[in-house]
């Protein structure tokens with residue numbers, strides 16, 4: 001019986017690990033962007049009752065203008081307002097070597113993604129996999145959608 005049950009136990013463990021997100025990158029490396037408000041506001045996206053304010057730093061803007069990949073250490077913060085109220089923060093951060101933390105095919109370059117509630121607490125249900133799958137088609141501009149807005153910053 002042991003021979004028959006061992007694979008079943010292993011399969012169960014694997015399913016549990018997958019459902020817990022353990023097979024994916026540890027996005028807890030991305031901290032709350034305390035300094036986003038002092039960062040450089042480079043754009044606003046409005047869609048229905050959603051308003052998104054976009055922040056990064058001067059080095060990232062200069063890289064975008066030169067058409068180069070973003071430097072290691074870049075943090076981009078999107079502050080999401082719904083009906084005028086602060087709803088959440090979504091953050092992407094790039095560090096040399098972070099790409100190796102995502103299993104092949106699930107990542108987005110050296111970026112990790114994390115979501116924070118309006119009070120700054122991280123959303124534990126969001127490991128960044130969904131974020132990365134939607135940003136991955138932007139690979140030719142280093143996985144960032146709003147590069148054109150960065151280029152138009154003075």
Ligand code: HEC
Pocket residue numbers: 045052054076077078090091092113114115126128130131132134135143144145146147
């Ligand atoms: C369904 C596709 C989709 C998903 C899922 C998604 N994003 Fe985005 N993201 C976008 C688009 C499109 C933009 C450009 C702004 C806009 O049009 O709202 C964007 C913009 C951003 C930006 C500003 C930099 C940029 O790329 O322009 C950040 C930061 C960001 N997203 C983080 C996240 C995080 C963190 C998650 C997961 C919690 C996430 N995104 C999930 C589509 C997505």
